[in-house]
Amino acid sequence: MPTVEELFAPPPEVAAHPAVAATTRLCADVIGPHAPAADDPGRGVDPAHPRALAAAGLLSVRIPVAEGGLGAAQRVDVETVELLAGTCGATWFVVTQHRNPQADSTSPIKGVAAGAYRHGPAAARHRPGLAAATTLAGIAVAHIRRPGAPAVRAEPAAGGGWRLTGTAAWCTGWGITDLTMIAATTPTGRFVFALVPTAPRPGLRVGTPAPLAVMGGTRTVPLELDDMAVAGAEVLLDVDAAAWTAADALRTADTRPATLGLLRRVLVELERLGRRRPEVCDVAGALGERGAALRDEAHALLIDVPAGERTADRIRLRGEIAELTVRSANALVAARAGSATLLTSPEQRWAREAMFHLVQGQTDIVRRAQLAAFAAS
Numbered sequence: 001m002p003t004v005e006e007l008f009a010p011p012p013e014v015a016a017h018p019a020v021a022a023t024t025r026l027c028a029d030v031i032g033p034h035a036p037a038a039d040d041p042g043r044g045v046d047p048a049h050p051r052a053l054a055a056a057g058l059l060s061v062r063i064p065v066a067e068g069g070l071g072a073a074q075r076v077d078v079e080t081v082e083l084l085a086g087t088c089g090a091t092w093f094v095v096t097q098h099r100n101p102q103a104d105s106t107s108p109i110k111g112v113a114a115g116a117y118r119h120g121p122a123a124a125r126h127r128p129g130l131a132a133a134t135t136l137a138g139i140a141v142a143h144i145r146r147p148g149a150p151a152v153r154a155e156p157a158a159g160g161g162w163r164l165t166g167t168a169a170w171c172t173g174w175g176i177t178d179l180t181m182i183a184a185t186t187p188t189g190r191f192v193f194a195l196v197p198t199a200p201r202p203g204l205r206v207g208t209p210a211p212l213a214v215m216g217g218t219r220t221v222p223l224e225l226d227d228m229a230v231a232g233a234e235v236l237l238d239v240d241a242a243a244w245t246a247a248d249a250l251r252t253a254d255t256r257p258a259t260l261g262l263l264r265r266v267l268v269e270l271e272r273l274g275r276r277r278p279e280v281c282d283v284a285g286a287l288g289e290r291g292a293a294l295r296d297e298a299h300a301l302l303i304d305v306p307a308g309e310r311t312a313d314r315i316r317l318r319g320e321i322a323e324l325t326v327r328s329a330n331a332l333v334a335a336r337a338g339s340a341t342l343l344t345s346p347e348q349r350w351a352r353e354a355m356f357h358l359v360q361g362q363t364d365i366v367r368r369a370q371l372a373a374f375a376a377s
């Protein structure tokens, strides 16, 4: 019978890829040892670590070589994300923000008709830096997923550009990133994405870091915008709101590779613990088999099936994997017993990170799928 580690092992050509080797090395030597500190609000993610990942090409794995990336296949990218998220949730979460502005500046928006969006001047200006990740970006966009009155409004400014007013509740990586992409709703039913320096400016009040039970070291702050001017040159995208929302529903339907990385890590640790305790070994085997089967399905949907197909299956799967990750992390706590709750133990951190994977990029339909999975388990 294969071990959990074998069940989750990538195909040999993926394991041998230089990006995977570089991720493994950085995780073991640099990011893993700092993970307890990165989780701690008083210390936090070391700003040098996202830069080290970027310098190794690991924030540009799928970007073509000609644009400063590694030009690797999606399966390689997925493997690097799984390894990083299974090593340090906080570092993964800071760098994952970069993916949206990078994608939005470098390629057409998937699932949105070309006529429904316009790239602004900031796309061409920042494209090389974002693609190669020599310029790091964060985002404040989750509020445009909420129905009802816009949380951040964009009014056209006299002489071009926009004036932004409202509250963006979440912005991770403040002080680590170079640029921040802020989404706002226009009076004509469009979303404007401004790409501005991650720095104080008139009309922008940066709140104190949120007092978080997890991801406390990710420098996550609220942004209060009070008639903040955005120059026309700072606009990255201007997109039809309904078209963006429809495309976002397809994107958020998929299981995040990071969740799979955490699931894999806790199951491998459970199996290691089970080497000395047969009753733990059985649980690790059962959860490992289920987890590996769900992961294979998630990989197939993400990589092989075009977006827009089998959306209901993707959402159901995302709910089931989130639930299994929470259950597996808690099984590890139960198996480790009291010492798992020491702040020096990784088990309590992984249990909190599993909780976080429930809410990251959560939409109403994803939340329903998660609740259905909890009800069924």
Ligand SMILES: Cc1cc2nc3c(=O)[nH]c(=O)nc-3n(C[C@H](O)[C@H](O)[C@H](O)COP(=O)(O)OP(=O)(O)OC[C@H]3O[C@@H](n4cnc5c(N)ncnc54)[C@H](O)[C@@H]3O)c2cc1C
Residues within 6 Å of the ligand: 097, 138, 139, 140, 141, 142, 143, 145, 146, 147, 169, 170, 171, 172, 173, 212, 214, 215, 220, 359, 360, 361, 362, 363, 364, 365, 367
């Ligand atoms: C530690 C942390 C860091 C984060 N960092 C970032 C970041 O850097 N950038 C960023 O953009 N976001 C960030 N987020 C936001 C994260 O992606 C959101 O938590 C997630 O999208 C859920 O949204 P919400 O928390 O605003 O919850 P809610 O407002 O409850 O929304 C959850 C979802 O439910 C749906 N919904 C809400 N109300 C209704 C309703 N009345 N009717 C129907 N559907 C509804 C919406 O689709 C919404 O997306 C962060 C969150 C956390 C916890």
